[in-house]
Amino acid sequence: MNADVFLSLIQDQFPSDVRDDIGFTTSLRSIKGWSSLQALVITVAIDETFNVLISDADLRQVNTVSDLYHLLLSKKQNHSDLS
Amino acid sequence: MKPFSFKHISMAGLVSVVPDNIVSNDNLPHLSQDEIAHLINTTGIKNRRIAPPHITASDLGVCAAKELMQRLHWHPEEVDLLVLVTQTPDYLLPANSILIQSRLQLSSSVFCLDINQGCAGYVYGLSVVSALVSSGRFRKALLIAADTITHTIGSHDYSLIPIFSDAASATAIQYDAHANIDAWFCVQSDASKYDAIYIPDGAFRNPTNSKSFEEICLDSHSTRNRLNLHMNGQDVFHFGLKNVAHQVENLLKETSVDPNTIDYWVFHQANKLLNDRISAKLALPQNKVLYSLYDYGNTSCATIPLTICHHYEKFEHVSNRIVLSGFGVGLSWATACLHLQPLICSPIIEYYEC
Numbered sequence: 001m002n003a004d005v006f007l008s009l010i011q012d013q014f015p016s017d018v019r020d021d022i023g024f025t026t027s028l029r030s031i032k033g034w035s036s037l038q039a040l041v042i043t044v045a046i047d048e049t050f051n052v053l054i055s056d057a058d059l060r061q062v063n064t065v066s067d068l069y070h071l072l073l074s075k076k077q078n079h080s081d082l083s
Numbered sequence: 084m085k086p087f088s089f090k091h092i093s094m095a096g097l098v099s100v101v102p103d104n105i106v107s108n109d110n111l112p113h114l115s116q117d118e119i120a121h122l123i124n125t126t127g128i129k130n131r132r133i134a135p136p137h138i139t140a141s142d143l144g145v146c147a148a149k150e151l152m153q154r155l156h157w158h159p160e161e162v163d164l165l166v167l168v169t170q171t172p173d174y175l176l177p178a179n180s181i182l183i184q185s186r187l188q189l190s191s192s193v194f195c196l197d198i199n200q201g202c203a204g205y206v207y208g209l210s211v212v213s214a215l216v217s218s219g220r221f222r223k224a225l226l227i228a229a230d231t232i233t234h235t236i237g238s239h240d241y242s243l244i245p246i247f248s249d250a251a252s253a254t255a256i257q258y259d260a261h262a263n264i265d266a267w268f269c270v271q272s273d274a275s276k277y278d279a280i281y282i283p284d285g286a287f288r289n290p291t292n293s294k295s296f297e298e299i300c301l302d303s304h305s306t307r308n309r310l311n312l313h314m315n316g317q318d319v320f321h322f323g324l325k326n327v328a329h330q331v332e333n334l335l336k337e338t339s340v341d342p343n344t345i346d347y348w349v350f351h352q353a354n355k356l357l358n359d360r361i362s363a364k365l366a367l368p369q370n371k372v373l374y375s376l377y378d379y380g381n382t383s384c385a386t387i388p389l390t391i392c393h394h395y396e397k398f399e400h401v402s403n404r405i406v407l408s409g410f411g412v413g414l415s416w417a418t419a420c421l422h423l424q425p426l427i428c429s430p431i432i433e434y435y436e437c
Contacts (some may be wrong), residue, residue, distance in 0.1 A: 015117070033118070036242055036302075037125060040320050044360050047324050056317035 001050065001076060006069050011051055013041050024066040052076060086334045087210075087238075088265035089217035093378060095255040096427030098151040098163070099142050099381065099392035101132040101248075103433040108245050113304040122245055127355025127376040131248035134231045138434065141179050143251030144229035145186045146437050151253040152187070154427050159188045164224035165195045166212050166382045168204035170412070171231045172197070175286070183227065194221065201280070202351045202411025203270070204228055204384035205252075206419045209407070210268040212256045219258060224381045226254040230383035235272045235282060237307035239298070243314060246354060248380030252388030255427075262422075269334045270417040271326070279318035280412040284309040321356050328364035334418050335406075335433055345420075347397065348372045351409040352379070352386035375396075379431070384409075395428040 003024070011019040018032050028034060045053045052066075052075045062068045084098050107130050123129050134143065144167065152159070165187075167180035175180075180195035194215070200207045205228045212226045229251030236243045284295040291310065298306040307313065327350075335342055348367055351359050352375055362372045375386070375393035382389055387407050391398060403423045410416040 021422070033121075036123060036316055040316055040356060041125060043317065043320050044324070045354055047360065053321050053324055054317070055321045056315050059317055 001073065003056065003069060006072065007034055007047055010042065010068070014036065022065065024061055024069070026065050027063050028065060028068065029063075034080065050076065065072060084269055084271050086267050086269040086337050088267045088338070089213040089261050090265055091219070091258055091260055091348035092216045092256055092266055093259040093262045094421070094426060095257050095425055096151055096155045097254050097388055097398075098147045098154065098392055098429060099250060099252040099389040099431045100147040100150070100434050101250045101389070101431055102134040102138060102143070103132050104135060106133050111245060113161050113241060122409045125356050126246060127358070127374065128245060128380045129377050131233070131380040132250060133233050134249040134384075136234065138231065139173050140169045140231045140249075140251060141173050141183055141186075141228035143231070143249065143434055144169070144227040144253065145183055146434050147229070147251045147253035147432070148183070148187055148225055148227055149437050150429075151225070151255055151434060154429065155255055157255065160190055161223050162187075162189050162225055163193055164215055165189060165223040166198060166224065166226050167194050167196070167425065168198045168200050168208040169227040169230055170199060170201050170383065171234060177243070200413070200415060201230070201383050202353065203384065203409035203413065203415040203417040205387040205397065206268065206407055206409045206417035207270055207415070209254070209419055210270055210417070213266050213268070216256050216258050220250065222258045224256045226256060228252050228254075228384040228388060230385060232383040235312040236298070237298075239304045239305060239313060240301065240307040242301055242316070243312060243368065246381050248382045249388050250379065250382035250385035251393070252385045254388055264422040265338070266418070266422070267334060267338045267340070267420040269330055270415070271330060272413045272415040274413065275320060276318050276414050278313070279315045279322065279414060280313070281290070281314055282310065289351065290364075319353075319370060320357055322414050323353065323410055324360060324364075326416050327361050327408060330416055330418050331365060331406060331408055334420060338420065340420055345406050346371065346403040347394075347405045349387050349390050349407050351411060352376045352381055352390060353411070354381065383411075392428060392431045395430055397410050398423060398426045398428050400425050407433075
């Protein structure tokens with residue numbers, strides 16, 4: 001999984017005037033327009049693109065975009081270990 | 084779970100009722116116009132129907148049932164089974180189906196049953212009614228699915244207010260010896276995430292106490308208390324994305340039903356984001372997936388019949404093979420595959436006192 005593809009996916013879920021401010025070290029909850037609804041939008045985008053489901057417990061343990069990316073990597077790894 | 088099936092049942096008609104009070108998401112406080120547009124676009128919900136406090140789910144349900152019986156020319160003495168699906172009863176006890184039995188002037192011999200189910204409840208109810216009617220013991224059954232779920236939502240809970248809405252439906256199911264096509268069902272539940280959608284206080288695990296009324300802050304604008312509906316959207320999405328498409332695929336595979344032979348797919352109307360994703364997982368053609376979210380929101384157990392009535396012209400004069408799938412509180416999920424004869428079915432009706 002390419003990190004830049006992941007970052008673009010997250011950026012694409014926000015309005016154009018916010019996208020450029022989002023990087024790997026950005027705290028998700030500090031992004032302008034972040035809301036519980038926006039978390040669901042991202043959950044669906046990640047499911048659609050990477051076939052990985054993010055739970056509430058998962059989301060609670062991540063802070064930055066990078067944290068979310070690494071969570072995704074570990075879930076992908078677990079998934080492939082199981083299959 | 085292995086699907087199960089019943090023969091000799093037919094759906095005769097369907098009526099859905101909503102309160103006449105329309106509330107638009109255009110006017111939500113604390114949001115900019117851009118945020119409101121994003122919310123409406125994402126949830127797919129523009130308008131909601133809100134019952135005033137004195138109108139209960141059973142009031143809406145009685146109205147729907149009376150309209151249905153009138154249209155079918157069913158006399159009260161002919162009905163021998165009444166199943167009510169609701170989570171917003173008039174009273175904790177007695178059973179609300181019995182109150183409705185009386186208001187519809189049905190016989191005291193009617194088998195009355197309440198089912199405590201929400202968004203999967205219509206399919207749960209259909210499976211129970213189908214089982215009883217297919218036995219031949221019951222000939223004419225009413226299935227009422229009714230909720231005033233907005234009455235459970237905190238008046239300042241802006242995470243839930245834009246989603247939920249009130250409605251009732253009445254469905255007529257009758258014994259039909261010539262109905263030889265199986266009606267298939269698959270129902271499942273799992274309480275490991277029971278608190279993803281629940282009302283913490285007010286029953287007997289946590290009786291109402293002074294803390295029940297304390298407002299809990301959700302964010303800078305939203306609060307709810309322990310007598311209000313609590314929902315963890317993230318967990319509900321996780322559950323919906325994980326289970327619903329899988330159950331639908333499993334039912335069709337186990338019953339050797341070709342998805343291409345399905346005329347319409349009617350899912351519980353949760354919100355557009357989740358529903359679209361479930362449809363995409365199943366690779367369904369968009370013109371066969373029916374929606375009513377924009378005008379009616381999420382009406383709990385009533386969304387599936389309400390959506391059929393919203394598209395009543397598709398069901399009035401022709402037979403259809405349909406898949407219905409509900410998912411939500413419990414957590415529970417249930418799917419049915421039915422062959423429908425032309426239905427006595429009308430556009431959605433606005434509530435009137437009856």
